[in-house]
Amino acid sequence: MFVDKVKIYVKGGDGGNGMVAFRREPFVPDGGPAGGDGGKGGDLIFEVDEGLRTLVDFRYKKHFRAPKGENGRTKNQHGAKGDNLIVRVPPGTVVVNEATGAVIADLVSHGDQATIAKGGRGGRGNTRFANSRHKAPDIAEKGEPGEEFEIILELKLLADVGLVGFPSVGKSTMLSVVSAAKPKIAEYHFTTLQPNIGVVKVDEEDSFVMADLPGLIEGAHEGVGLGHQFLRHIERTRVIVHVIDMAAVDGRDPFKDFMQINAELELYNPKLMERPQLIVANKMDIPDAADNLQIFKEELEEQYKQEGKSLEDIKIYELSALTRKGLDPLLRDISTLLRELPNILLYEDIGEETEDYKIYRAEAEEKPFTIRKDNETFVVEGERLEKLVVMTDFSREDSVTRFARILKGIGVDAALREAGAKEGDTIRIVEMEFDFVD
Structure with missing residues (x-):
């Protein structure tokens, strides 16, 4: 599980x-x-x-x-x-x-x-x-x-490579043929309901970890479908491999799918778009895939012109995960890219990073205590006072005397007077109640 x-x-x-x-x-x-x-x-x-x-x-x-x-x-x-x-x-x-x-x-x-x-x-x-x-x-x-x-x-899974794409584009098949992983594969959408990972061995001395992540749908950044269950894992990957069903088996539009997936990634975390992304045109062994690929390139080139980019900067890998045709060049290029990339992980913008891990603690209280009124009872609250109550043995007279002295010393008595407390009023600290003595 x-x-x-x-x-x-x-x-x-x-x-x-x-x-x-x-x-x-x-x-x-x-x-x-x-x-x-x-x-x-x-x-x-x-x-x-x-x-x-x-x-x-x-x-x-x-x-x-x-x-x-x-x-x-x-x-x-x-x-x-x-x-x-x-x-x-x-x-x-x-x-x-x-x-x-x-x-x-x-x-x-x-x-x-x-x-x-x-x-x-x-x-x-x-x-x-x-x-x-x-x-x-x-x-x-x-x-x-x-x-x-x-x-x-x-x-958040730690993987060198994350496979992204709509359901049933061939991500699970691809992972199963390049590693020993055995993800569930079937002819219906959302076969993959949880991430699968496998070690891809390029040669005797070179390998990397690849993750097959559940398929995205529109609105995933808001939690629709598998939503955040998927997106939290892609944050840890160093390289994104975008798998597209170029045969358009279900009548989908490969270019719209490509743009939609990237839009979901960017809406979830804009930093994901800074990650190296490789485009994989899968199912090229199926008729019409070649024609669809040509249309895809033309639409992508037009989109890149509007963004001031060139299609020459992007390499599209044509392959069939089922027959393994075209896989070797992709795996070699991924391996080369990983060697060139720094071995870092994407952290959320929540504070300073250290090499190993980060720890964050809440800032200390600005005030040692606060006073509020609950009906006729004055309630004194503060982390230091709550600890003082718990650590005081009220069965001993010396302890009670010390407790009262500390309250006076940190200004609780004076603050209660300013808040309107009078002789005999009930004061509560944590679960302990006592009468105010002016």
């Missing part, structure tokens, strides 16, 4: 809780604090495995959680860090934050890694809060929660 798009849930490991403990030794009265820190939660990391070809495994397992860090222990012993969770993905996997649409990582080559969800830091034990004024603090932090969200995985 070929699967190229899935939605899954990921979560970094929670940090371990800090420990509240005190020294208990003979002949040592009033022992000091001895609670250790919790361990950091494990990171959830994606790693490219060139042995994988689809995202089918993610159809059956959709939740991935990295291990939690260990809790702190007595005698100032820190908890162990949670192990990282390595998740294998195929080359060409793009990771997108489902909520924001931001690209988290673009993983291309074997061994590439990207941290998708970071583990939370471990909570501090009470030893960390001791000072000259408070020598025996009864306070420790809970572990910070690991990052968690839903992501979309999109697979």
Whole structure:
């Protein structure tokens, strides 16, 4: 089963809780604090495995959680860090934050890694809060929660050559005779419902990867038909081979088909038109194909004149994929062209590229918190405050005192007064509610 798009849930490991403990030794009265820190939660990391070809495994397992860090222990012993969770993905996997649409990582080559969800830091034990004024603090932090969200995985096939064209023009037949791939071939449209790839061996030392991609129809750039399922894969190919049914078996117009396919490619991503494109006139063994080819050349020459181009710059390969006639010159020229092209892939205009992969993170919050009113309740929101609530142990008086001090220190108290909060009003941070004390 070929699967190229899935939605899954990921979560970094929670940090371990800090420990509240005190020294208990003979002949040592009033022992000091001895609670250790919790361990950091494990990171959830994606790693490219060139042995994988689809995202089918993610159809059956959709939740991935990295291990939690260990809790702190007595005698100032820190908890162990949670192990990282390595998740294998195929080359060409793009990771997108489902909520924001931001690209988290673009993983291309074997061994590439990207941290998708970071583990939370471990909570501090009470030893960390001791000072000259408070020598025996009864306070420790809970572990910070690991990052968690839903992501979309999109697979964009990594192939040197992509075969494009309307349904039933002979792309599958062509791939089947030049490689060991066995795509489904039949006498009806849309036989190919998923991409097929094969290795084309030109000679003993020269080969390249070719992808037979599902046929396009008008409106594909908007998702019509197989639409985006096809177009996302063509983005990764270095050379486009445009296959045309020159025999016009179904009464189609070869020139209109050629123009329509290119229009769909350009509407989807204009950069695709910058890719080298070879024109293949297929089914030349069928009567009327030669006459159709002559008409095609005349119409193409007229079109190119309007665009300021010359037909001499374009080579049209005449062949019959079924009989293999004319295939060898095409394969040799593709091989030569690939050697001359830089080994790069097309990335979307979403940020700076690095040689291996790209990672994008949302920018930090401009404000530490915001205040809004929900009926009679003042709701305080902010990433830092939400983490503070989760990591505070409200069962300990020292922890509650510290929590109130931090709120005052970052200006929450003053901001609530400005927002109209009065003595006794209800304040909510995350799921915790308390009365405002002016």
